Amino acid sequence: MADSDDSDIVDIEGLTITYRTVYGNLVSLNSVDFKVKRGESVSIVGESGSGKSTLGLAIVRLLAPNASYSSGRIMLDGHDVTKLSNRQVSLLRGTTAFMIFQDPLNTLNPVKRVDVQMLEAIRSRLKQEGQPFNEESAYKEAVDRLNDVRMPDADSIITRYPHQLSGGQIQRVVIAMGLLMRPKLMIADEPTSALDVTVQAQVLELLRDLQRNYQMSIIFITHDINVAHSISERMVVMYAGEVIEASPTESLVKNGLHPYSQALIASIPTISKSEGKLTAIAGSPPDMISPPNGCRFHPRCPHVMQVCTVQSPRTTVKDGSEVRCFLYG
Amino acid sequence: MVDVLVKTQKLKKYFRAGKSGLLDKILRQLPPLVKAVDDVNLEIGKGEVVALVGESGCGKTTFGRLLTTLETPTEGEIYFDGRQVTKSDQKAVRRKVQMVFQNPYESLDPRQSVKGIVTEPLSKMGISKVEKDAQFEKVMSAVGLDQNFGERRPRDLSGGQRQRVAVARSIVSNPEFIALDEPTSALDASVQSQVLNLLVGLREEYNFSYLVITHNIAVARYISDRVATMYAGQIVELGPTGEVLKDPKHPYTQALLKSVPSLDTKKIEPPHGEVPSLINLPSGCRFHTRCPFVMEKCKTEDPSMRRVGNVDVACWLF
Ligand SMILES: Nc1ncnc2c1ncn2[C@@H]1O[C@H](COP(=O)(O)OP(=O)(O)OP(=O)(O)O)[C@@H](O)[C@H]1O
Ligand SMILES: Nc1ncnc2c1ncn2[C@@H]1O[C@H](COP(=O)(O)OP(=O)(O)OP(=O)(O)O)[C@@H](O)[C@H]1O
Ligand code: SF4
Numbered sequence: 001m002a003d004s005d006d007s008d009i010v011d012i013e014g015l016t017i018t019y020r021t022v023y024g025n026l027v028s029l030n031s032v033d034f035k036v037k038r039g040e041s042v043s044i045v046g047e048s049g050s051g052k053s054t055l056g057l058a059i060v061r062l063l064a065p066n067a068s069y070s071s072g073r074i075m076l077d078g079h080d081v082t083k084l085s086n087r088q089v090s091l092l093r094g095t096t097a098f099m100i101f102q103d104p105l106n107t108l109n110p111v112k113r114v115d116v117q118m119l120e121a122i123r124s125r126l127k128q129e130g131q132p133f134n135e136e137s138a139y140k141e142a143v144d145r146l147n148d149v150r151m152p153d154a155d156s157i158i159t160r161y162p163h164q165l166s167g168g169q170i171q172r173v174v175i176a177m178g179l180l181m182r183p184k185l186m187i188a189d190e191p192t193s194a195l196d197v198t199v200q201a202q203v204l205e206l207l208r209d210l211q212r213n214y215q216m217s218i219i220f221i222t223h224d225i226n227v228a229h230s231i232s233e234r235m236v237v238m239y240a241g242e243v244i245e246a247s248p249t250e251s252l253v254k255n256g257l258h259p260y261s262q263a264l265i266a267s268i269p270t271i272s273k274s275e276g277k278l279t280a281i282a283g284s285p286p287d288m289i290s291p292p293n294g295c296r297f298h299p300r301c302p303h304v305m306q307v308c309t310v311q312s313p314r315t316t317v318k319d320g321s322e323v324r325c326f327l328y329g
Numbered sequence: 330m331v332d333v334l335v336k337t338q339k340l341k342k343y344f345r346a347g348k349s350g351l352l353d354k355i356l357r358q359l360p361p362l363v364k365a366v367d368d369v370n371l372e373i374g375k376g377e378v379v380a381l382v383g384e385s386g387c388g389k390t391t392f393g394r395l396l397t398t399l400e401t402p403t404e405g406e407i408y409f410d411g412r413q414v415t416k417s418d419q420k421a422v423r424r425k426v427q428m429v430f431q432n433p434y435e436s437l438d439p440r441q442s443v444k445g446i447v448t449e450p451l452s453k454m455g456i457s458k459v460e461k462d463a464q465f466e467k468v469m470s471a472v473g474l475d476q477n478f479g480e481r482r483p484r485d486l487s488g489g490q491r492q493r494v495a496v497a498r499s500i501v502s503n504p505e506f507i508a509l510d511e512p513t514s515a516l517d518a519s520v521q522s523q524v525l526n527l528l529v530g531l532r533e534e535y536n537f538s539y540l541v542i543t544h545n546i547a548v549a550r551y552i553s554d555r556v557a558t559m560y561a562g563q564i565v566e567l568g569p570t571g572e573v574l575k576d577p578k579h580p581y582t583q584a585l586l587k588s589v590p591s592l593d594t595k596k597i598e599p600p601h602g603e604v605p606s607l608i609n610l611p612s613g614c615r616f617h618t619r620c621p622f623v624m625e626k627c628k629t630e631d632p633s634m635r636r637v638g639n640v641d642v643a644c645w646l647f
């Protein structure tokens with residue numbers, strides 16, 4: 001199929017992903033719909049364990065071996081990822097979609113020096129572009145990208161092994177690798193969780209520039225709503241393997257519709273408040289092997305109604321937001 | 330004044346890093362020195378929580394590893410409970426301290442079950458199986474993980490679940506001192522609150538002391554009594570948390586606070602200029618290459634710590 005430029009870069013419908021485990025089947029994504037337009041920046045936020053990383057990994061087909069695609073389809077740049085051969089998928093990885101893993105050491109090889117790994121990345125990009133590889137200019141390009149991500153001592157860092165770098169330096173090397181690939185879509189799973197706020201601000205600015213100037217689409221997975229707010233136009237909230245709200249960023253943070261979105265935003269600590277206990281959402285996170293019936297949030301929801309305990313709410317559209325909750329129909 | 334539990338004096342850790350060029354080999358030169366921790370004095374009281382904030386790569390993790398004896402100092406001293414920590418009694422100290430590592434993926438043994446990982450610090454303590462099980466149950470529910478996680482392997486966990494397993498492991502043996510390196514960086518706000526409330530509760534109950542390394546200023550604000558700002562291997566400001574965050578004195582602390590993203594604004598103002606090299610450190614004040622208030626003196630003379638009210642700050646403005 002052609003990658004016609006008006007189609008969405010990512011178009012997921014009814015995606016269900018199951019992990020097989022010794023203690024039972026764990027449905028980590030349950031009938032998820034998710035779209036990203038070309039040039040758009042979307043954040044995925046939500047509870048720890050709700051399926052955010054699984055969704056990102058599913059798009060590039062890099063799920064753990066015990067995972068299976070139970071149903072649904074994933075269109076990535078016009079190709080159904082679930083139907084491609086391994087070789088075809090590997091061609092899409094890198095230059096079509098580049099994924100920054102939550103564990104940065106999943107991208108970096110611990111026994112290879114940073115320069116070796118960055119040059120390999122450049123070589124593979126040039127091969128896909130049908131361009132010749134030149135070691136000297138590639139080396140310069142690698143150092144330039146490290147400078148772009150505000151890496152000090154880039155000349156020394158590039159000659160080291162990953163274990164000789166700080167947490168934030170490893171994370172920046174991985175982001176620099178992503179920049180080297182110049183992908184149409186960058187899937188970044190908690191890419192700034194080890195960066196201090198000053199470097200984080202600069203890296204976010206860099207990503208925004210790429211999005212603006214090169215129409216790069218971004219899927220930004222983060223637990224930090226403040227960061228999501230600064231990087232994305234739209235936010236998707238996940239709970240227990242389901243997308244429960246998808247809204248323009250501003251309306252989500254000011255006026256979240258779903259009771260879980262509201263509770264999540266209310267629990268953000270701020271620099272100016274420190275008195276008393278921090279607010280955590282009451283009740284415990286759902287057991288993903290046997291999730292609650294009806295609305296999965298109902299055991300913890302302050303607005304729970306009779307219907308919520310037996311029936312699963314459908315997605316409704318309200319003021320440009322999509323929400324799954326009986327309060328809205 | 331409370332009793333001091335951990336104390337460092339002129340603590341330094343230098344690394345040799347990277348390859349040397351051909352010319353260096355001929356001249357028998359070693360690879361360059363990275364000055365990760367460079368002359369740090371800090372005291373942490375019994376039952377006190379100190380937050381350590383600062384630029385990525387400035388030496389925070391290295392400092393935490395030094396305090397928990399996982400790294401040997403290049404120079405300087407560490408005292409634990411009034412006694413200097415030497416090679417020979419490292420083992421004894423190690424039983425009373427724990428570290429939660431920045432990257433939970435690295436630190437959890439992939440072959441062990443979650444239960445094995447979490448209860449491992451208890452294994453050498455001569456505790457009955459019943460007590461062990463009870464303690465396991467207690468810490469797991471405290472970090473918001475179901476009992477049935479015990480059977481799982483680290484690879485079956487999400488990022489935030491691994492991080493909580495690491496925190497559970499660090500508290501299971503009731504250590505006197507824990508260095509927590511970005512302990513909630515993979516947690517959503519609600520679960521983060523739960524873990525922070527737990528740490529505060531433990532401190533109140535057992536008088537634990539913590540060093541909490543974090544880039545999340547709101548976390549530092551909530552959890553710590555005092556906050557230390559680190560820049561290029563040194564502590565540049567140290568004082569009561571409320572005071573430092575409300576009225577930061579050092580220009581770097583000021584810049585740090587201005588870069589915190591918030592829901593009120595999309596505009597953030599990170600400091601200009603290059604991030605400092607730890608190999609060729611800037612002369613004089615290490616922040617002078619980026620400081621909006623830089624004076625002639627700052628370029629050549631290194632300011633030492635001065636007491637201003639309740640706060641110690643290393644800057645020529647004071
Ligand atoms: N390989 C696996 N085998 C079994 N269960 C898994 C596996 N990987 C993830 N899970 C489970 O699937 C659920 C979703 O995991 P996922 O990593 O997608 O969560 P997440 O939203 O990214 O969480 P976090 O914010 O903590 O990183 C979790 O409950 C997790 O325990
Ligand atoms: N084994 C090593 N060999 C050489 N250099 C090292 C080694 N470990 C750390 N470094 C360097 O020492 C400096 C301090 O590293 P450290 O991990 O303490 O930083 P950090 O403040 O924890 O940073 P981050 O916030 O990014 O985790 C960094 O510049 C790093 O590159
Ligand atoms: S459907 Fe019912 S239980 Fe679920 S979030 Fe809405 S009101 Fe709460």
Ligand code: SF4
Binds near residue numbers: 614617622645
């Ligand atoms: S000593 Fe000078 S350069 Fe350094 S922080 Fe103070 S004013 Fe700025």
Ligand SMILES: [Mg+2]
Binds near residue numbers: 053054102189488489
């Ligand atoms: Mg994840």
Ligand SMILES: [Mg+2]
Binds near residue numbers: 390
């Ligand atoms: Mg670190």
